[in-house]
Amino acid sequence: MENVKQIIKSPTGTEISCKGWTQEAAMRMLMNNLDPEVAENPDELVVYGGIGKAARNWESYEQIIATLKELENDETLLVQSGKPVAVFPTHENAPRVLIANSNLVPAWANWDHFYELEDKDLMMYGQMTAGSWIYIGAQGILQGTYLSFVEAGKKVFGSADLRGKLILTGGMGGMSGAQPLAGKMAGAVILVVEVDKKRIERKIKEGYCDYLVENLDDALKMAKELQEKNEPASIGLVGNCADIYREIHDRGIVPDFVTDQTSAHDPLNGYVPNHMSLEEALQLRKSDPKVYEQKSKQAMADHVQAMLDFQTAGAEVFDYGNNIRKYAQEMGVENAFDFPGFVPAYIRPLFCEGKGPFRWAALSGDPEDIYKTDALAKEMFAEDEVLVNWIHMAQKMVKWQGLPARICWLGYGDRHRFALKVNEMVASGVLKAPIVFGRDHLDSGSVASPNRETEGMKDGSDAVSDWPILNALVNTAGGASWVSVHHGGGVGMGYSQHAGQVLVADGTKLAADKINRVLISDPGMGVVRHADAGYDIAIKTAKEQNIHMPMLKTEG
Amino acid sequence: MENVKQIIKSPTGTEISCKGWTQEAAMRMLMNNLDPEVAENPDELVVYGGIGKAARNWESYEQIIATLKELENDETLLVQSGKPVAVFPTHENAPRVLIANSNLVPAWANWDHFYELEDKDLMMYGQMTAGSWIYIGAQGILQGTYLSFVEAGKKVFGSADLRGKLILTGGMGGMSGAQPLAGKMAGAVILVVEVDKKRIERKIKEGYCDYLVENLDDALKMAKELQEKNEPASIGLVGNCADIYREIHDRGIVPDFVTDQTSAHDPLNGYVPNHMSLEEALQLRKSDPKVYEQKSKQAMADHVQAMLDFQTAGAEVFDYGNNIRKYAQEMGVENAFDFPGFVPAYIRPLFCEGKGPFRWAALSGDPEDIYKTDALAKEMFAEDEVLVNWIHMAQKMVKWQGLPARICWLGYGDRHRFALKVNEMVASGVLKAPIVFGRDHLDSGSVASPNRETEGMKDGSDAVSDWPILNALVNTAGGASWVSVHHGGGVGMGYSQHAGQVLVADGTKLAADKINRVLISDPGMGVVRHADAGYDIAIKTAKEQNIHMPMLKTEG
Ligand SMILES: NC(=O)c1ccc[n+]([C@@H]2O[C@H](COP(=O)([O-])OP(=O)(O)OC[C@H]3O[C@@H](n4cnc5c(N)ncnc54)[C@H](O)[C@@H]3O)[C@@H](O)[C@H]2O)c1
Numbered sequence A, B: 001m002e003n004v005k006q007i008i009k010s011p012t013g014t015e016i017s018c019k020g021w022t023q024e025a026a027m028r029m030l031m032n033n034l035d036p037e038v039a040e041n042p043d044e045l046v047v048y049g050g051i052g053k054a055a056r057n058w059e060s061y062e063q064i065i066a067t068l069k070e071l072e073n074d075e076t077l078l079v080q081s082g083k084p085v086a087v088f089p090t091h092e093n094a095p096r097v098l099i100a101n102s103n104l105v106p107a108w109a110n111w112d113h114f115y116e117l118e119d120k121d122l123m124m125y126g127q128m129t130a131g132s133w134i135y136i137g138a139q140g141i142l143q144g145t146y147l148s149f150v151e152a153g154k155k156v157f158g159s160a161d162l163r164g165k166l167i168l169t170g171g172m173g174g175m176s177g178a179q180p181l182a183g184k185m186a187g188a189v190i191l192v193v194e195v196d197k198k199r200i201e202r203k204i205k206e207g208y209c210d211y212l213v214e215n216l217d218d219a220l221k222m223a224k225e226l227q228e229k230n231e232p233a234s235i236g237l238v239g240n241c242a243d244i245y246r247e248i249h250d251r252g253i254v255p256d257f258v259t260d261q262t263s264a265h266d267p268l269n270g271y272v273p274n275h276m277s278l279e280e281a282l283q284l285r286k287s288d289p290k291v292y293e294q295k296s297k298q299a300m301a302d303h304v305q306a307m308l309d310f311q312t313a314g315a316e317v318f319d320y321g322n323n324i325r326k327y328a329q330e331m332g333v334e335n336a337f338d339f340p341g342f343v344p345a346y347i348r349p350l351f352c353e354g355k356g357p358f359r360w361a362a363l364s365g366d367p368e369d370i371y372k373t374d375a376l377a378k379e380m381f382a383e384d385e386v387l388v389n390w391i392h393m394a395q396k397m398v399k400w401q402g403l404p405a406r407i408c409w410l411g412y413g414d415r416h417r418f419a420l421k422v423n424e425m426v427a428s429g430v431l432k433a434p435i436v437f438g439r440d441h442l443d444s445g446s447v448a449s450p451n452r453e454t455e456g457m458k459d460g461s462d463a464v465s466d467w468p469i470l471n472a473l474v475n476t477a478g479g480a481s482w483v484s485v486h487h488g489g490g491v492g493m494g495y496s497q498h499a500g501q502v503l504v505a506d507g508t509k510l511a512a513d514k515i516n517r518v519l520i521s522d523p524g525m526g527v528v529r530h531a532d533a534g535y536d537i538a539i540k541t542a543k544e545q546n547i548h549m550p551m552l553k554t555e556g
């Protein structure tokens, strides 16, 4: 069955082929993850992020669907690395699906052993939302990138509006390609240095980037004019960051924000060294990988050194999750970690309030349902200008992929209040069909990933993964529709453990009960995890919201 | 508060100080784990297994107790490495406590990082049942050892009765000290070689060993006479296994079973090298640890070589979980792994039927309650001679420690049938108070530990830890009273992941519902995990018991 090609599209509308909306939702969201509009490589069941899959193989996929169709409202399906392994009796307040993907005993938790198991068809890589059936396409990375820029702006200028500001960054590939549009959405002028001209051309075609420029003088001139006019815009400059950053710096120009999202995590097959053309680099990569890697790392050292110099000159500089500081340090840039990662710098304060990449999808398939939830969100959270602006921009610029969906960083308190209202809208028929609420595993209380989400925790608890496990357990206890525990998402085998949850609002009282538990405990875990680590914002949130933490000193 | 010494005893009887029997049970079992009769070092909150603790520190302990007393029947307490971190709303079919202990992101999952966190008071080592509040003292290891001997006997001689057979083994320390009594319970003559005379004297005092002998001739003569009389007995021989095994072999004597449980897992602070006295060894350990370690490993190589020679001569030889084969191989004994570990050899076939170290404790504190459950078990499982003999022997030889308890390896189908009857006995007042059902994390479907419980899995899935995670999730979904997920139990940081569950039978209909879910899914996971790996016994069990496995070929 491996080679059967099928084009998968989730059913839409109100007719269901399962014995309840929860099972139907799991089925539709699994199918939606494999929709060609959503998935990177649906023929291989790959959803996103390298080899992040939705099911282990086609036979497993078919059996998951078949089992969901038969599954009773007091039964639970167990999925082990994308394979449906068992159904056990539970009850109506329990999840309908429980998922564990890519988990390996630590001493064996590396890519070599993973691939050995994958070759034997015993495992798959679940990434974060691929194997837990709540990936919604490019909107997620776009919103995350937008938010990082906006939070950086709030921190430096006290304002989420970046009009007139200049962002300098690198990379216009799969994920990094969200940068030009996100920067523009935030109001800034964003200059993205990308070594491969074709990547820029593609982003221009997709409407993600405004201008392609081939030399630095033109780019800087254009940026300056746009800044002066306060006009939000994105410029793709063909060039190598390791050279261009230095040159911009040496001309005395200091952008407001400097970051980078080139594929520096991989010095051989990702990052491109400087002092040679792209063609020469591609040639060298093949002919002498060792030399390539060395030159690549040396270029990263130059690249990071320029970033450090921008920092000294007064720019807001941050690492954008590509591990470039590590390689630069390896190559002798001792103070490479003088500029922070984006999580501790901008995202963690949000995590402290239980905020994270919350999202929902309309099982009706009708964009109108999402527009109605957009309107509700804008109304309920009218004072949150970032949120309101995001929805406004997203409506204009985000293309639907598969089932219509919206991502919105809501925090503790807001998630369940919002979901309860939506549940009422389902009940009253304002919305055509149930709504599915979920989130990334990269959320406030659901991930341990010391090189990214939990980098530099205040108390040193970066690697403690009791937290994501408790998160999965309490969401299971509360009755989420499906719950997942994964290993290795985002940063690869050995480096992270994380949990997901999805909850279906089908308009029933039962759904409201579950919302009142799961959408409290889930973001609540984020507040608790950060309060326990000593973050003031989280401690304040826990107290204000009366989250019960037995060991939290009341006088603190 | 760290240094306050208190003597902890669980309350008994029918008066409760919590808002429900489930919370009361969690409180009593936590306290019972720290009862000086049960715990190895209660002042340090250490229950067993090196530094396996029940709570992170005394303040955490007090707050767990205080929180349990206030906890409602629709709330759940979250415990993170022995610290009570939060209470969230759930419902009456959810667990009252969720526990995650010692979990570390794999790349940081080593003792060094653990100790770093422990020094900062951010973590504790939960072992298996220490941090999950269901340790019941020496009975567990005694029964496990008894069962291993009996299963070995069944495999070799087709009989659980080892009368007239000779077992040769090493070690009479903390765990290994169960061997002489367990061997005797199985009917055998057991000869235990122990380098430290004091250890043997202690076991004689405790009634765990019959004879202390100081030279080999006497020991062999005595063993022969006892064998000829078919008299079950245990002999402690002062000596070093690395010498004695060789000598016995070279005299042409072939015991029926040869194993070893000296502290070979630790070549420096555990195992004692040969060709020197114990005193000399202890001296060398201090004066030159490097040389000690080298001599220690060399002795292990001699020790294992003798075991291999016994195997060639026709003895049933097995490794008893102390890693001795690994060190011998390191020292050049290439075929060290020619004899199997005890799990693949004897325990795994039981795991395939969902069998494992099931146990229960009487919250009344009254041994009569346990005797009544003993009688029930003997009646319900009358055809299981090993079980009946175990209960018979246990009643005679096992001393109560803390709350009266019984351990009994029940499998899929039997666990819930038995627990339902016990629940009825609680309801009808035949038993004075509720019964707590639990098990070791070393159970059929709840552990991934490639050097022990999941060594040499048929399909190579030894290191796949999706299984224990699914086990914890499904038991949480089903409504176990408390559920735990731990890392590093038994074999240390980096080498295992495992889950526990405990379920309170308080005589209610609600308890019966939970039994009908959790005591099906929990052993069911064991059957499923082994059926998925291709074990015939498990596949047969799954089919006979109608366990729903969507991908299990019906024709198989
Ligand atoms: N939030 C996060 O933490 C987060 C999110 C997304 C991506 N990332 C990281 O960002 C990086 C990029 O991800 P991606 O999916 O876009 O990868 P990608 O390979 O699709 O794109 C990277 C782009 O960088 C370009 N590039 C490489 N070297 C260059 C150089 N020296 N100068 C200029 N351009 C260069 C490549 O041509 C390519 O277009 C990865 O390291 C990824 O892990 C982090």
Ligand SMILES: NC(=O)c1ccc[n+]([C@@H]2O[C@H](COP(=O)([O-])OP(=O)(O)OC[C@H]3O[C@@H](n4cnc5c(N)ncnc54)[C@H](O)[C@@H]3O)[C@@H](O)[C@H]2O)c1
Pocket: B144, B170, B171, B172, B173, B174, B175, B176, B177, B193, B194, B195, B196, B199, B239, B240, B241, B242, B261, B262, B263, B264, B265, B266, B270, B271, B272, B273, B274, B299, B320, B321, B322, B323, B452
């Ligand atoms: N089921 C299992 O897998 C399982 C269960 C319990 C223990 N174990 C393993 O068994 C080993 C023993 O555990 P323990 O708690 O009894 O340890 P322990 O240290 O309390 O006892 C070990 C005993 O071995 C003796 N000894 C050491 N070297 C010797 C030698 N060369 N000759 C004779 N005697 C020697 C010591 O004097 C000591 O009394 C450990 O490696 C443990 O991990 C495995």
